[in-house]
Amino acid sequence: MTQLKYNTEALRKKDKDHFIHPFTDFSTFNKEGSLVMADSEDIYVRDSDGKKYIDGIGGLWCVNVDYGRKEIAQAMADQALELCFYTPFGHVTTPPAAELAAKLAELAPDTLNHVFYGCGGSVANDTAVRIAHFYFNQLGKTSKKKIISRIDGYHGSTYMTMSITGVKFDHIGFDQHEDLVHNISCPNPYRRPEGMSTEAFCDHLVQELEDKILELGPDNVALFFAEPILGAGGVIVPPQGYHKRTLDVCRKYDVLYVSDEVVTAFGRLGHFFASEDEFGIVPDMITCAKGLTSGYAALGATILSDKIYDVISVPQAEGSLFTHGFTYSGHPVSCAAALKNIEILEKESICQHAKNAGDYFEEELKSLASLPIIGDVRGKRFMICLESVANKETKELFPPKAAVGDRISKRCQKRGLIVRPLAHMNVLSPPLTMSKTQIDVLVSILRESIIETTHDLKEEGYL
Numbered sequence: 001m002t003q004l005k006y007n008t009e010a011l012r013k014k015d016k017d018h019f020i021h022p023f024t025d026f027s028t029f030n031k032e033g034s035l036v037m038a039d040s041e042d043i044y045v046r047d048s049d050g051k052k053y054i055d056g057i058g059g060l061w062c063v064n065v066d067y068g069r070k071e072i073a074q075a076m077a078d079q080a081l082e083l084c085f086y087t088p089f090g091h092v093t094t095p096p097a098a099e100l101a102a103k104l105a106e107l108a109p110d111t112l113n114h115v116f117y118g119c120g121g122s123v124a125n126d127t128a129v130r131i132a133h134f135y136f137n138q139l140g141k142t143s144k145k146k147i148i149s150r151i152d153g154y155h156g157s158t159y160m161t162m163s164i165t166g167v168k169f170d171h172i173g174f175d176q177h178e179d180l181v182h183n184i185s186c187p188n189p190y191r192r193p194e195g196m197s198t199e200a201f202c203d204h205l206v207q208e209l210e211d212k213i214l215e216l217g218p219d220n221v222a223l224f225f226a227e228p229i230l231g232a233g234g235v236i237v238p239p240q241g242y243h244k245r246t247l248d249v250c251r252k253y254d255v256l257y258v259s260d261e262v263v264t265a266f267g268r269l270g271h272f273f274a275s276e277d278e279f280g281i282v283p284d285m286i287t288c289a290k291g292l293t294s295g296y297a298a299l300g301a302t303i304l305s306d307k308i309y310d311v312i313s314v315p316q317a318e319g320s321l322f323t324h325g326f327t328y329s330g331h332p333v334s335c336a337a338a339l340k341n342i343e344i345l346e347k348e349s350i351c352q353h354a355k356n357a358g359d360y361f362e363e364e365l366k367s368l369a370s371l372p373i374i375g376d377v378r379g380k381r382f383m384i385c386l387e388s389v390a391n392k393e394t395k396e397l398f399p400p401k402a403a404v405g406d407r408i409s410k411r412c413q414k415r416g417l418i419v420r421p422l423a424h425m426n427v428l429s430p431p432l433t434m435s436k437t438q439i440d441v442l443v444s445i446l447r448e449s450i451i452e453t454t455h456d457l458k459e460e461g462y463l
């Protein structure tokens with residue numbers, strides 16, 4: 001890490017006066033302002049005052065290879081000097097865009113061989129909707145438009161993808177495409193109906209999808225959106241068999257299955273893509289972003305099957321075009337970053353490391369479930385959530401004003417660990433290169449912070 005020379009207060013003032021932050025609680029932001037993150041190395045970040053933290057959230061589920069990788073920075077610089085940009089429209093490509101598309105086709109399951117680029121996860125999912133609608137229009141099935149997604153699924157923040165997102169809290173104050181999007185239940189085994197076995201819960205969820213398709217009419221339903229593990233909704237791992245059975249229902253009614261792997265791809269669960277390798281399904285489309293470049297550049301991709309490509313690539317009428325696209329689709333500098341990132345993931349066997357160290361991470365964090373306020377520790381490998389409860393028997397939550405997730409995160413931050421609060425939950429998604437020793441330090445800070453928080457909650461009469 002370099003010597004930092006920032007004027008933190010001046011930066012915080014400029015930030016507060018002019019930078020509208022994504023997903024911000026303005027009431028606390030106006031009081032507290034921003035933490036200025038300024039520097040990084042390995043699994044650590046450092047703020048503008050020089051305080052060092054373990055980055056327990058990998059930037060935002062995205063720094064999969066770690067920070068400060070000179071090879072990626074060099075590949076980006078070389079590309080920027082050679083050709084910073086050229087239009088991808090029509091019949092023009094660039095070497096990194098073409099190379100990366102072929103590499104993604106090689107890594108993606110089965111016949112998912114065709115790549116459309118955007119700048120992030122939301123755009124990748126928006127593209128999946130536009131392509132599905134175009135696909136069914138081409139087939140003359142023009143009524144197939146509706147989208148089914150799950151409560152607590154997160155799919156992005158454009159108008160369309162926030163409508164598909166099922167985290168109801170994120171909808172407050174904004175409008176939605178309510179006519180197009182329909183939700184089914186969140187597949188959260190921890191919050192399943194009382195007295196219901198996990199197997200019966202899975203049957204119920206699969207039946208609910210089928211019932212929803214029948215209620216809307218199979219001729220009207222285009223897409224089912226699902227993250228293999230729901231991330232921002234609280235790292236929810238659906239019950240065993242759920243993925244395969246929901247895919248079967250989609251196939252039965254000619255509904256396209258979009259696996260949103262914006263978080264789960266590129267090693268987070270120990271595989272390049274989790275859909276097939278972890279959950280045994282080959283969806284019709286996979287969307288990805290984040291770990292694709294490990295956060296070194298903005299890039300997202302929608303990967304389509306041959307079946308879809310073969311339909312959308314045949315012009316319907318003479319002179320008709322596929323008129324979907326962005327100036328920065330396949331940006332050469334971002335594609336160069338992604339190619340180098342994938343090369344590092346392969347060369348250093350980071351997926352294998354994420355299996356070994358990730359299993360250890362999961363196991364150690366799951367041991368925190370013995371603490372009195374931790375009701376559930378769930379997730380897989382380097383994607384974990386801790387859910388705090390006031391009563392472990394009844395799973396009753398603390399009142400929102402107890403802000404338990406926030407308290408735990410603040411305690412961790414003081415001790416040099418960044419952990420993301422999500423209401424009464426805390427999520428972790430660190431860089432995948434963590435060693436067992438680094439994992440031990442992270443877990444010990446988190447444990448101490450939870451113990452201190454429990455003490456505070458008792459003092460204040462919440463327990």
Ligand code: PMP
Pocket residue numbers: 119120121122123125154155156157227231232260261262263289290
């Ligand atoms: N899908 C999932 C599963 C995500 O977690 C996210 C972002 N956290 C998105 C889509 C949206 O990606 P972006 O913020 O890059 O638009």
